[in-house]
Amino acid sequence: MKETVQVKAPSNIALMKYWGKDNPVLQWPANDSLSMTLNHAHTICRVGPLDGGSDHAIKINDEVVTRASNERVFKHVDMIIKELGEEGYLQVDSRNSFPTACGLASSASGFAALTVGVFGCLKGVTYTRDMLASYSGVQKLAALARLGSGSAFRSLQGGFVWWQRGASALEQKVRQVLEPEKWLIHDFVVLFSDKPKSVSSTDAHKLAWSSPLFKPRLAGHRVRLQQTLEALKERDFRRLGMLMETEALEMHAVAMSSRPPVFYFDQEVSEFLAWLREERQRRDLPVYFTMDAGPNVHVLCESKNVHHVEALLQERFPSKQIFHDAVGRGPVIETAFLSPEL
Ligand code: DP6
DSSP states (O other), X not given: OOOOEEEEEEEEEEEEOOOOEEETTTTEESSOEEEEEEEEEEEEXXXXXXXXXXXXXXXXXXXXXXXXXOHHHHHHHHHHHHHTTOOSOXXXXXXXXXOGGGOOOHHHHHHHHHHHHHHHHHHOHHHHHHHHHSHHHHHHHHHHHHHHOGGGGGGGSOSEEEEEOOSXXXXXEEEEEEOGGGOOEEEEEEOSOOSOOSSOHHHHHHHGGGSTTHHHHHHHHHHHXXXXXXXXXXXXXXXXXXXXXXXXXXXXXXXHXXXXXOOOOOHHHHHHHHHHHXXXXXXXXXXXXXXXXXXXXXXXXXXXXXXXXXXXXXXXOTTSOEEEEEBOOOOEEEOGGGOTTO
């Protein structure tokens, strides 16, 4: 059975980072990670059968991509078709809700949406919706999405999501630890650069092992993750914020001390981080940052402080682009006809 489906899948921001892999083929991370699923940053992907043709017809953000220009996406589609014992070609039209150049991670939402979309096209909407609603179904879809990009694994769930690496590559699990309705956290993404990152996260994951800080990081990471889970359970935002900042700085310290080193942020960003810490202290305002593999800073706060934080950022950076997001839900299969613009 092949039918046209449309999937909306969210991006996520890691509070505890996935950095370094034990097995890059099976996408087994070196440590557990934990993220917040986002509400506005998402990908909408429509997938349908293709009659005729000699390969899949794929468009990403309105641009035709080919096997030569984006082999990773083509291989992902091939992999799922093979996994489901199907054959033939598909047409894929994928769009992000955020501009590609804005530096938000598009691979998490992109591969999550593509995976559910291809699956839905081949297995049918009802079957795939049931999978999204069941624990084992989510594990299966997430495991496929992870093979496209690790961070997509966590985008299969909403709220606060824990990627457990398990005792082997095949025992990885994705678990929602807190539903989005249970704690409304906001995320202001401050854009410092719209240039492509100097080193892709896939390449930087490999380099992590060359940093003298990486093994000490892994040795202490379980404790930090446990403390993060406690902070989430207790809705202790100041504790969560401190853990999240330490984690982001440690990830970047590993990147900067890898061989060759990877620098994702410059002096302007460092000054911003210092300014944010000062404002936090001066105003006794619980506002904290995290950063993924790029120069853009995610500034997080609870909903009770959202207007204060927004005003503070706008006053300090009137000319910077700032995306306002918040915790959100997992992927959904939409009725294709609802969004005719795709
Ligand atoms: C810094 O998921 O982009 O965002 O699995 O090679 O596609 P691949 O890497 P990717 O790595 C994300 C790294 C990070 C931290 C995180 O999301 O946990």
